[in-house]
Amino acid sequence: MLDLEKTDHQYYFDASEKEGFATWQDFKKFRGNDLKPWDEVMLVRYDYEEWGLELHFVGQRKGYTWTAVIEKVEEKDIPDINEFLKNAWAYLQDLWKEISLDNDINYSVENHVQK
Numbered sequence: 001m002l003d004l005e006k007t008d009h010q011y012y013f014d015a016s017e018k019e020g021f022a023t024w025q026d027f028k029k030f031r032g033n034d035l036k037p038w039d040e041v042m043l044v045r046y047d048y049e050e051w052g053l054e055l056h057f058v059g060q061r062k063g064y065t066w067t068a069v070i071e072k073v074e075e076k077d078i079p080d081i082n083e084f085l086k087n088a089w090a091y092l093q094d095l096w097k098e099i100s101l102d103n104d105i106n107y108s109v110e111n112h113v114q115k
Contacts, residue, residue, distance in 0.1 A: 012047075042057060042095075
């Protein structure tokens with residue numbers, strides 16, 4: 001059984017460009033086998049369901065959106081995917097470090113999201 005958590009987002013991500021990859025290994029090859037985040041194109045969201053994995057990126061300079069669709073995720077890929085996602089999360093946290101929520105014990109998404 002895979003230990004990558006399935007996602008449950010309220011909205012879908014509609015990217016201006018999508019590129020398909022048959023496997024995680026194909027995506028890694030495209031990236032040059034590097035699991036660190038790209039500096040100019042940041043991962044802002046991922047969707048993982050039984051149909052595969054979608055990685056949603058936003059270009060920092062021009063604001064374009066791009067989604068990598070990975071059709072097949074295998075058990076052996078999970079450690080790499082988790083490392084990739086954790087690296088991307090650390091990068092995003094560093095971008096927002098000036099307003100870190102670590103000290104805000106009263107923070108709740110429901111109180112800070114406009115509906």
